[in-house]
Amino acid sequence: MSATIESVDAILVDIPTIRPHQLSMTTMGVQTMVIVRIKDSDGREGLGEATTIGGLAYGPESPEGIKLTIDHYFKPQLLGQPADALNTLRVALNRSSRGNNLAKSAIETALLDLFGKRLNQPLAALLGGALHTHLPVLWTLASGDTQRDIDEAKQLIAERRHCDFKLKIGSRALMDDVRHVAAIKAALGDQASVRVDVNQAWDEATAARGMAELQAAGIDLVEQPTPLKDFSALARLSAKFHIPILADESLADATDMYNLAAAGFSGAVALKIAKAGGPLRVLEQAAVARAAGIGLYGGTMLEGTIGTAASLHAWSTLETLHWGTEMFGPLLMKDDIVVQPLKFHDNGVELPTGPGLGIEIDEDKLARYQRK
Ligand SMILES: O=C(O)C[C@H]1C=CC(=O)O1
Numbered sequence: 001m002s003a004t005i006e007s008v009d010a011i012l013v014d015i016p017t018i019r020p021h022q023l024s025m026t027t028m029g030v031q032t033m034v035i036v037r038i039k040d041s042d043g044r045e046g047l048g049e050a051t052t053i054g055g056l057a058y059g060p061e062s063p064e065g066i067k068l069t070i071d072h073y074f075k076p077q078l079l080g081q082p083a084d085a086l087n088t089l090r091v092a093l094n095r096s097s098r099g100n101n102l103a104k105s106a107i108e109t110a111l112l113d114l115f116g117k118r119l120n121q122p123l124a125a126l127l128g129g130a131l132h133t134h135l136p137v138l139w140t141l142a143s144g145d146t147q148r149d150i151d152e153a154k155q156l157i158a159e160r161r162h163c164d165f166k167l168k169i170g171s172r173a174l175m176d177d178v179r180h181v182a183a184i185k186a187a188l189g190d191q192a193s194v195r196v197d198v199n200q201a202w203d204e205a206t207a208a209r210g211m212a213e214l215q216a217a218g219i220d221l222v223e224q225p226t227p228l229k230d231f232s233a234l235a236r237l238s239a240k241f242h243i244p245i246l247a248d249e250s251l252a253d254a255t256d257m258y259n260l261a262a263a264g265f266s267g268a269v270a271l272k273i274a275k276a277g278g279p280l281r282v283l284e285q286a287a288v289a290r291a292a293g294i295g296l297y298g299g300t301m302l303e304g305t306i307g308t309a310a311s312l313h314a315w316s317t318l319e320t321l322h323w324g325t326e327m328f329g330p331l332l333m334k335d336d337i338v339v340q341p342l343k344f345h346d347n348g349v350e351l352p353t354g355p356g357l358g359i360e361i362d363e364d365k366l367a368r369y370q371r372k
Pocket residue numbers: 053140142197199248300301302326
């Protein structure tokens with residue numbers, strides 16, 4: 001007999017970042033995570049995380065809204081239900097609430113963690129088993145200052161912590177951004193792959209000019225240059241340039257992936273468990289991308305260790321991650337709320353071992369950073 005769900009808690013946790021993190025739509029000085037704890041009738045606990053960026057600046061779900069959705073809508077539906085019935089619970093939540101994929105991702109993660117602990121198996125084993133135990137991780141340079149970004153990158157290369165970098169651009173005039181990016185690429189040379197993320201800031205004409213400049217500067221990848229709903233602009237730009245496009249905000253789930261590929265897009269996709277609605281859902285999207293010849297990239301919403309570990313379990317089951325991953329979220333925060341942090345080394349991170357996510361909460365730290 002499956003255990004039943006006894007409690008569901010959604011906790012807001014605020015942790016300052018190690019430096020300001022400047023994106024085209026906001027500058028982060030703190031990251032807010034929604035940590036989900038689901039307990040079953042056997043006394044086991046599953047952990048999940050829903051995290052976005054800049055309140056409502058990045059996307060339509062805010063941390064406070066995610067907590068409200070879980071507390072008032074999901075929790076009453078989940079209590080008393082068999083904890084192992086992931087598909088039944090997903091169908092029920094999808095029938096009663098549209099969208100809200102970040103909140104759903106945290107629930108799916110917590111149920112998978114719980115199931116893994118019950119079976120004494122790592123989460124990746126529930127997904128068919130890990131193909132990789134160490135995954136590459138890039139770092140985002142987003143201090144807003146060119147020299148500071150160069151110094152940061154050089155130090156990380158020397159430490160072998162990261163060898164690939166993503167630059168956040170789009171908040172300044174195009175040629176200012178191009179000069180910033182070209183200076184960083186010139187300083188790092190061939191020892192680093194340099195990519196940019198525009199976070200939707202350009203219109204199509206600006207993007208065409210920007211991509212030509214970035215291609216000439218030796219940049220490897222341009223992430224989400226144009227607004228998320230404009231699939232045809234992404235398709236046209238991907239046909240026009242050799243420098244590939246990484247679609248991020250445009251693609252939440254498998255259906256979006258199908259539609260963008262059908263519109264003629266080629267390039268790569270930033271997979272994110274949060275956008276897709278959980279580790280199981282994101283692998284459906286990866287399968288559609290693979291079928292369409294679109295490259296895979298393990299993306300982050302700058303989650304802490306719980307959401308990062310959940311993503312790593314999913315990415316570990318993919319044979320090829322053409323563009324690696326960006327699962328550095330915990331490193332951007334000044335502190336952590338887990339007992340054993342993830343192990344970052346050799347330009348990547350180790351897949352945690354142990355049942356479920358392989359992650360344990362540090363109750364004192366959680367109490368310190370929990371929003372009162
Ligand atoms: O990619 C995004 O749009 C969001 C996020 C991921 C890495 C980073 O620096 O910001």
